[in-house]
Amino acid sequence: MSFENPSRERIKELLQQTRTIAVVGLSDKPDRTSYMVSQAMQQKGYRIIPVNPGVKTVLGETSYPSLADIDEPVDIVNVFRRSEETVSVAQAVLAMKHKPKAFWLQQGIFNEEAAAVVEAEGIEAIMDRCIKVEDSILQPHK
Known part of the structure; x- marks a missing residue:
């Protein structure tokens, strides 16, 4: 069976329930997509937790070297890594102290094996x- 993203209605529901987003691969360079997307989400009221061993702070938040280092609950793990690197990220999600609701691979990133890893543990994959x-389309005035 091939992978299918949740319905738009389910994605909207998920975003409405989300307060905290851990961003794997968040760069501290303002011209990078990961920075621009995370900054926009932060401006909409989401708490962003950077996950990047190469940076100390991004967008005013302390950066963590790995997902396992995050002590607080995270609603979504948003991933800016190459598709072939996402299976190890999915495995790191399972080792987190607090299980997130969703594992989100950004536009252009797709790995069915990574999705299967998290879905087997009850975590939604997008x-x-x-x-x-998605947030702008589904929640334009949050």
Whole structure:
């Protein structure tokens, strides 16, 4: 059976229930897509937790070297990594202290094996979608 993203209605519901987003691969360079998307989400009221071992702070938030280092609950793990690197990210999600509701691979990122890893543990997978675009379409006035 091939992967299918949740319905738009379910994605809207998920975003409405979301307060905190851990962003794997968040760059501290303002010209990078990960920075622009995360900044826009932060401006809409979401708490962004950067996950990047190469940076100390991004968007005013302390950056964590790995998902396992995050002590607080996270609603969505949003991933800016190459498709072939996402299985190890999915495995890291399972090792988190607090299980997130969703594992979100940004636009252009798709890996059915990674999705299967998290879905087997009851975590929703969303792939090849931009979280900023989805949020703007589904919740324009949050």
